[in-house]
Amino acid sequence: MRNKLFKSKTGLFNVATTALAIGISLTIAFVIIFIVSDDPMNAINALILGPAQSLRNFGSVIEMMITISFTGLAVCVMFQASQFNMGAEGAFFLGAIAATAVSTKLALPPYLSIPLSMLAGAVVGGLLCYIPAILKSKLNASEMVSSLMLNYVSLFLGLFVLNFFLRDPNFGMLASEKIDQANKLTQFIPKTRIHTGIFIVAILIAAVYILLYKTKTGYNIRCIGNNPKFANYSGIKVGGAIIAAQVIGGMIAGLGGSVEILGIYDRFQWTSLPGYGWDGIIIAILARNKPQYVPLAAFFLSYLRIGSSIMARVTDVPNELIVVIQAIMIMLVTATALLGRLKHKYIIKEAVANGQDA
Numbered sequence: 137m138r139n140k141l142f143k144s145k146t147g148l149f150n151v152a153t154t155a156l157a158i159g160i161s162l163t164i165a166f167v168i169i170f171i172v173s174d175d176p177m178n179a180i181n182a183l184i185l186g187p188a189q190s191l192r193n194f195g196s197v198i199e200m201m202i203t204i205s206f207t208g209l210a211v212c213v214m215f216q217a218s219q220f221n222m223g224a225e226g227a228f229f230l231g232a233i234a235a236t237a238v239s240t241k242l243a244l245p246p247y248l249s250i251p252l253s254m255l256a257g258a259v260v261g262g263l264l265c266y267i268p269a270i271l272k273s274k275l276n277a278s279e280m281v282s283s284l285m286l287n288y289v290s291l292f293l294g295l296f297v298l299n300f301f302l303r304d305p306n307f308g309m310l311a312s313e314k315i316d317q318a319n320k321l322t323q324f325i326p327k328t329r330i331h332t333g334i335f336i337v338a339i340l341i342a343a344v345y346i347l348l349y350k351t352k353t354g355y356n357i358r359c360i361g362n363n364p365k366f367a368n369y370s371g372i373k374v375g376g377a378i379i380a381a382q383v384i385g386g387m388i389a390g391l392g393g394s395v396e397i398l399g400i401y402d403r404f405q406w407t408s409l410p411g412y413g414w415d416g417i418i419i420a421i422l423a424r425n426k427p428q429y430v431p432l433a434a435f436f437l438s439y440l441r442i443g444s445s446i447m448a449r450v451t452d453v454p455n456e457l458i459v460v461i462q463a464i465m466i467m468l469v470t471a472t473a474l475l476g477r478l479k480h481k482y483i484i485k486e487a488v489a490n491g492q493d494a
Contacts (some may be wrong), residue, residue, distance in 0.1 A: 287413070
């Protein structure tokens, strides 16, 4: 009973502090808008209401939400094990390349091409994140450093494959051959590009939640994230859990890349890393590494991104304001250590008030 109360109060406190951080960052953003804009009310209206004023705009929010939900979920799994693997960016990129290769080079019917393309993306993403995972497990090498370097290896490897194996010579720029419409995910809402990937990511979020909180593997991952020494003394294979967390995260990011290509684009034509892996880190921080909160965090960030883009188009406020908002939010959310004492006082006070032994 005491443990359940503690978890409940901790969860409520985390939600409250995250909401407070978001509120403070938006307030600061509004102040900045009033300082730099000649028409601040119109700018704020565009930022807050712009994404909801047309189906096309709101569709753009959902499209971005689908994409960054994959990378956010991937980072959540890795961060749950305290593995700061930055490889979601490279895994997403190579996952998209792998899906493009399967869908354009293999003459398969759609009922085989689509799942095999997504499977290829997931496998490639998992293999990429396996490299820093095994280096951390066997050599205690920093997964952050190795994964950051691998992102650039992924970029140039992907461009090599694109240029020499997938390139369409009849297209005016570096891009793959066109993906057959039958081999793509269905866009089911007119005037938007919202596709069936939204159902895939919803199922995946539920599956990851079950994995982390209802299975032995998930318990091991969370245990080493909370206290690796205790996990080791308890007989948990720490090295195996470290590898599992990073490989699973890489597979999710790679799957996200394949879903992005099959759902949105007619051909692969990225010549740089798209940045969705870094967005995944922001999502994981806002969601407090909880998979069930990933959709909310992804929707919020997507809404802000689209709102800031609209604001930049129709007012004199630059789009870079969103970077300021994000930076403030991240600093405030990650500063929870400063609120640790207040959190514990609150929990103890509530426990005593309810007749619990604090």
